[in-house]
Amino acid sequence: AQKVTQTQTSISVMEKTTVTMDCVYETQDSSYFLFWYKQTASGEIVFLIRQDSYKKENATVGHYSLNFQKPKSSIGLIITATQIEDSAVYFCAMREGTGGYKVVFGSGTRLLVSP
Amino acid sequence: DAGVTQTPRHEVAEKGQTIILKCEPVSGHNDLFWYRQTKIQGLELLSYFRSKSLMEDGGAFKDRFKAEMLNSSFSTLKIQPTEPKDSAVYLCASSFSDSNERLFFGHGTKLSVL
Numbered sequence: 001a002q003k004v005t006q007t008q009t010s011i012s013v014m015e016k017t018t019v020t021m022d023c024v025y026e027t028q029d030s031s032y033f034l035f036w037y038k039q040t041a042s043g044e045i046v047f048l049i050r051q052d053s054y055k056k057e058n059a060t061v062g063h064y065s066l067n068f069q070k071p072k073s074s075i076g077l078i079i080t081a082t083q084i085e086d087s088a089v090y091f092c093a094m095r096e097g098t099g100g101y102k103v104v105f106g107s108g109t110r111l112l113v114s115p
Numbered sequence: 116d117a118g119v120t121q122t123p124r125h126e127v128a129e130k131g132q133t134i135i136l137k138c139e140p141v142s143g144h145n146d147l148f149w150y151r152q153t154k155i156q157g158l159e160l161l162s163y164f165r166s167k168s169l170m171e172d173g174g175a176f177k178d179r180f181k182a183e184m185l186n187s188s189f190s191t192l193k194i195q196p197t198e199p200k201d202s203a204v205y206l207c208a209s210s211f212s213d214s215n216e217r218l219f220f221g222h223g224t225k226l227s228v229l
Contacts (some may be wrong), residue, residue: 033215043204045220052215089156097214102171103148107157 002027004094006106013082015111020052020067021077021109023092031097039042039089041109048090051075053097082113121207123222128228131193136224139188140209148218149182149192152204161205164190165212197228 003026011053013019034051049061051068058066067076079086091104120139128134140147149161162182163171172182179198184190194201204225208218 031214035217037218037220043223047217047219050215050217062221085118086170091217095214095216101146101212102163103163103208103218104160105150105158107131 002094002104004092004106006092006109008109009109015113015115016081017083018080021090022108025073025094027096027099029096033095036077037091058072084113087111087113090096092115119207119221121217121224123224126224126226129194129196130228132196136205138190140206141219144209145212146164146210147190148208149205152206156202199228202226202228
């Protein structure tokens with residue numbers, strides 16, 4: 001069965017610093033896709049970045065990047081040069097490559113960026 | 116571009132009532148998901164449809180929760196009868212039918228059961 005675990009409930013950082021959020025996952029599938037989503041204070045959930053399990057290179061989009069460590073079943077989200085507006089809850093999610101393609105989420109990490 | 120539309124945005128129900136939440140997915144998306152979000156449990160999968168077929172029905176939610184996809188552009192989630200512990204935000208999301216496709220979320224329906 002799929003499982004996604006985020007152990008950090010909240011992180012506080014100063015603006016313009018780099019933050020890493022952890023996520024580990026469990027799957028029996030050989031092909032899967034890992035996602036990070038952001039939920040803002042208004043409740044809106046938006047997609048940030050995706051990592052394909054068969055790709056060795058880490059995905060990067062803007063000031064978001066991933067640290068994909070497949071042997072450890074780990075997919076960390078790195079935000080560089082944090083901004084106040086990065087304050088939000090970040091969810092890690094997994095979608096398996098075979099079967100029904102359902103999406104399972106972690107419990108989320110709340111990030112607070114202070115000036 | 117029309118995203119995922121959920122109605123109503125807020126719902127207040129008395130214990131024992133039946134409520135129906137509605138969702139319109141992004142046009143062209145074949146996958147539709149219903150999630151319940153609470154502070155303690157996070158995002159829990161209630162139901163998952165592909166091309167109107169129920170793929171997953173979130174075992175723990177079977178008895179009082181029923182999601183239906185009446186056509187490719189409309190889904191409902193019925194809770195009957197409601198209980199105070201059902202108070203949560205109910206989120207609908209849709210995507211294209213491929214495992215590498217991201218989800219698009221609606222703004223959610225905040226349900227309060229008194």
